Amino acid sequence: MGKQKMKLGHSQTGKVIRYLLLCVLLFLALLWLYPYIWVTIASFKNETDITGSGLLPTKPVTLDHYKFILKTASEVGRTPFGRAFFNSFFISSVVTVAVILIGGLAGYSLAKHEFIGRKFLTNFIIFQMLFPTILFLVPVFLVIKNMHLIDTYTAMILPFVASAWAVFLFYQFFKGIPNDLIESVRIDGGSELLIIFRIMFPLSKPITTIIGMFIFMGRWDEYLWYIILNKKTALMPMTTVLAGYMKTYGENLGAQMAGVILLTFPIIVLFIIFRNSFTRGITMSGLKG
Amino acid sequence: MNKVISGKKSKIGSKVGLVLIAPYLVLSIVFWCIPFVWSFILALQKWNMMSPAKFVGLSNFIKIFSDKLFYISLRNTFQFIGVFIPLGVALSLLIAWMIYKAQRASSFFLISFLLPYVTSGVAYAVIFSRLFAHDGVVNVFLRGINLNIPFFTDPRIAMSSIAVLVVWKIMGYYALIFYAGLQAIPQSIYDAALIDGASGTQTFFKVTVPMLNASFVTILIFAIGLSVNIFTEPFLITEGGPFFATHTFVFWTYKTTFELFKAGQGSALAIVTAAISFGLVFVVRKFVEREVQL
Numbered sequence: 088m089g090k091q092k093m094k095l096g097h098s099q100t101g102k103v104i105r106y107l108l109l110c111v112l113l114f115l116a117l118l119w120l121y122p123y124i125w126v127t128i129a130s131f132k133n134e135t136d137i138t139g140s141g142l143l144p145t146k147p148v149t150l151d152h153y154k155f156i157l158k159t160a161s162e163v164g165r166t167p168f169g170r171a172f173f174n175s176f177f178i179s180s181v182v183t184v185a186v187i188l189i190g191g192l193a194g195y196s197l198a199k200h201e202f203i204g205r206k207f208l209t210n211f212i213i214f215q216m217l218f219p220t221i222l223f224l225v226p227v228f229l230v231i232k233n234m235h236l237i238d239t240y241t242a243m244i245l246p247f248v249a250s251a252w253a254v255f256l257f258y259q260f261f262k263g264i265p266n267d268l269i270e271s272v273r274i275d276g277g278s279e280l281l282i283i284f285r286i287m288f289p290l291s292k293p294i295t296t297i298i299g300m301f302i303f304m305g306r307w308d309e310y311l312w313y314i315i316l317n318k319k320t321a322l323m324p325m326t327t328v329l330a331g332y333m334k335t336y337g338e339n340l341g342a343q344m345a346g347v348i349l350l351t352f353p354i355i356v357l358f359i360i361f362r363n364s365f366t367r368g369i370t371m372s373g374l375k376g
Numbered sequence: 377m378n379k380v381i382s383g384k385k386s387k388i389g390s391k392v393g394l395v396l397i398a399p400y401l402v403l404s405i406v407f408w409c410i411p412f413v414w415s416f417i418l419a420l421q422k423w424n425m426m427s428p429a430k431f432v433g434l435s436n437f438i439k440i441f442s443d444k445l446f447y448i449s450l451r452n453t454f455q456f457i458g459v460f461i462p463l464g465v466a467l468s469l470l471i472a473w474m475i476y477k478a479q480r481a482s483s484f485f486l487i488s489f490l491l492p493y494v495t496s497g498v499a500y501a502v503i504f505s506r507l508f509a510h511d512g513v514v515n516v517f518l519r520g521i522n523l524n525i526p527f528f529t530d531p532r533i534a535m536s537s538i539a540v541l542v543v544w545k546i547m548g549y550y551a552l553i554f555y556a557g558l559q560a561i562p563q564s565i566y567d568a569a570l571i572d573g574a575s576g577t578q579t580f581f582k583v584t585v586p587m588l589n590a591s592f593v594t595i596l597i598f599a600i601g602l603s604v605n606i607f608t609e610p611f612l613i614t615e616g617g618p619f620f621a622t623h624t625f626v627f628w629t630y631k632t633t634f635e636l637f638k639a640g641q642g643s644a645l646a647i648v649t650a651a652i653s654f655g656l657v658f659v660v661r662k663f664v665e666r667e668v669q670l
Contacts, residue, residue, distance in 0.1 A: 108478040115471065116488040119544065122503050123491070125513060129506075137506075193400035200393030208397065215408060221605055221626055222650050225418060225633050225643045226411030229425070249403035279392055308496035310608050311626075315634060326498040330612055333502050340506065347499045358494045362487050369490075369549060370556035 123351075130344035137340045152341035156332075156349070160342070166320045166328045168349055175324040175350075178243050179306035185248035186302045187295055194257025195287050199269060209258070215251035228315050242316040243324070247306065253298045260294040261287060297368035300361050307354055325350045418643035425639050436644035446648075448620050449628055452535050453652070456624075457603045459539035464599060465592070468547050472554035473584075486555060489548030497545075497608035504541045505613045528614050531621035538609045538622060546602065550595045557591035558584070589666045596660045604653040625649040 129137050131148045156168040196202075197209050227246050236242040264287065272282050288295060310326040317323065323331075329346040332339065358365060419436055423429035440446050475485045492500065507513050508527040515524050527537040561584065569579045585592075607630065610622035616631075617623075629649065633642030 105478050105480065108474045109480055112471070112474055112478060112485050116485055119489055119492065119548070122500070122507060122544075125507065126503050189399045189403065192396045196393045196396035200396065202391070202393035205393065208401075215404070218412070219601060219605055219650050219653055221629060221646045222415055223408070223411045224626075224629060224646060225639055226414040227407055228633075229414065229418075229639065230406065230411055232425075245403070246407045249400050249407060251404075251408075254400060279396065283396075304494055308494075308498075310496070310498050311630070315630075326496050329502065330498045333498075333505070333612060343502050343506075347502050350499045351495050354494050354496070355491065358491070359487070362483075362490075366483075366486060366490070366552060369552050 126344050126347050130341065130348050132341065134339070134341045137344065149341075152345035155339075156342050156345050166323055166331070168325065168328065168346060170321060171323055171325040171328040172349060174240075174322055175307055175326070176353075178240060178324055179303050181240075181244050182247050182306045183299050183303040185244070186250045186253050187299055189248055190250055190253030190257050190298065191283065191288060191291075191295070193254045194259075194261050195283055197254070197258045198261035198264075199266070212251045212254050212258070216255065224311070224315065231316060238317050238319040238322065240322060243313055243322070246312075246316075250298075250302065253302065256294055256298055257291065260291050264290055293364060293367070296361060296364040297371075300357070300365055301368060303357070304354055415643045415646060418640050419647050421640040423639045424637045426637075429640070432640070436641050437648070439641065440644055440648055445620070445623060445628060449623050449625050450652075452620075452622060452624055453604060453606075455535045456539045456606060457600070459536045460542055460603055461596070461599050463540070464543045464547060464550060465595060467543065468550035468595070469554050469588075471547070472551040472558060473580075475551070475555055476558045482555075486548070486552055489551055491548070492545045493549045495545065498612065500541065500545060501609055501612040504544075508537060508541070529618055531617075531619045534614050534618060534621045535610075538606070538613065542602070542606070542609065546599075550598075553591050553595055554588065557588045561587045586666070589664070593660060593665045596664060597657050600656045600660065601653060604649060604656065625652070 130152055131150070133149055133151075158167065161167045197205060197212075231237055231242045231246065236245070268286060269282055272286060277285075307324075308326065309324070310330060313324055313327050314330075317327070320328075325346070329343070329350055332343050332346055418429075420431060420433060421429040422432045422436070471485075471489060475482050478485075505528065509515070510524070510526060510529070514527070518524060525533070528534050565583055565587070566579065569583050574582065605626050606624050607626040610616055610624055610627055611630070614622040616627050625645065626649065629642050629645040632638050632645055
């Protein structure tokens with residue numbers, strides 16, 4: 088109590104200021120959330136009511152837009168969202184699991200094994216993190232093209248499963264795990280894989296969640312790479328399909344709004360479930376922007 | 377104690393370590409090392425990705441620097457930075473400070489402001505192109521004061537409009553970094569300032585802001601990376617227009633490589649873009665970064 092008084096001088100004025108700040112913050116938070124509220128409402132409105140509509144919902148509630156993007160779209164030659172949803176989910180999940188496995192093994196190796204070139208490799212991973220994506224856009228496309236993988240799931244998965252960022256985080260975390268723990272398993276004749284899956288991963292749940300969350304989200308929201316690596320409509324993830332609706336289907340606003348909901352809703356749910364690892368991940372910083 | 381155990385790192389088979397890191401290394405060689413080297417070779421070539429490549433020396437770079445679009449893209453990038461960085465930094469610092477001072481429901485606010493960050497660039501491009509459209513909600517609202525702003529169709533403000541909506545997206549992320557920075561400042565420093573008779577504003581600018589140096593540097597580096605590499609929003613909302621007003625470097629790289637099929641030119645552009653980004657980060661490190669002593 089005494090500490091709080093010190094902080095704000097007079098506790099009475101302090102209290103007033105605090106409530107004032109809370110009101111301002113509440114207003115701003117609503118302003119920040121408003122676009123979501125608007126798009127949710129718009130996705131249930133009649134097409135003609137969406138344009139220029141005011142701040143509040145209007146009467147006739149319709150599910151037509153959802154029906155259209157999930158079902159009828161294919162009849163008029165558009166990619167249906169159901170398939171795109173699966174594509175997004177499939178690609179993002181595979182990449183996330185692979186990044187954790189590959190990154191975990193590599194991080195463990197760098198943190199707990201001695202071999203020639205270990206120092207060099209650790210520096211190499213830090214070096215990798217310095218360079219922006221743009222530098223790799225053209226040559227990675229060409230590598231994939233030379234492997235005859237354009238227009239496949241593999242093209243949208245393989246280039247993203249080796250994440251230097253993930254290796255680095257695992258490496259740093261594993262370094263903190265005492266060697267005695269590992270040695271005791273080794274003496275009991277436990278294999279390296281047992282150490283990794285029974286000790287390292289379970290102990291590193293917080294960092295694994297952070298890595299998984301950011302990787303999954305990054306893949307789910309990806310757009311540029313997907314338009315470069317895949318042109319086949321059946322394989323398109325949701326971002327590409329939605330962008331296609333926006334560009335070539337400009338008039339059908341309701342469908343776009345429903346698409347936005349399908350694209351953002353799952354990630355928002357994930358974000359709310361894992362909000363703590365998420366905020367911890369950001370404050371740890373060194374994360375990609 | 378057994379000798380094997382007491383060693384700092386276990387000496388167990390040097391091969392095992394290599395085996396464990398092998399998947400990462402193989403993938404890195406294919407999708408990082410080879411592309412990395414190739415991009416510099418490509419930049420010196422003229423190649424349409426079909427017929428054999430031709431070595432052309434530095435002519436791709438000369439072409440870029442003598443192209444009007446280079447200066448247009450540079451101007452657009454700086455217009456973006458000019459709006460995005462001051463607005464984004466000031467707003468996120470203000471909000472972090474308010475959340476810190478309000479001492480209540482801080483995680484609720486932090487989460488609310490972070491929500492837009494998890495939204496896909498495509499999704500919020502769709503939302504905002506509607507909200508800020510000629511007949512969108514914002515302009516319907518502005519009609520009340522007899523105003524109609526052509527956010528995305530006036531070449532003078534299109535890039536700034538995009539900057540504003542990126543601020544909306546990213547602000548919570550930066551605010552969280554500032555918030556963590558604020559929490560790390562020891563209370564004793566504020567107490568000392570209070571005893572020395574410093575006013576609230578003085579304390580803020582002479583104590584809080586300098587103590588947040590590390591947060592400022594982190595955020596500025598992130599913000600520069602984002603600004604120089606902006607793509608999805610101008611690509612989807614304005615398609616680089618009107619009159620090239622939102623033509624950016626990544627947009628240019630994409631068009632050159634994947635629509636005009638000039639892989640060499642595209643690679644050179646990517647290198648120029650990365651160089652601009654590195655240059656600006658260097659400037660920040662040099663002029664903003666300080667050692668903060670407790």
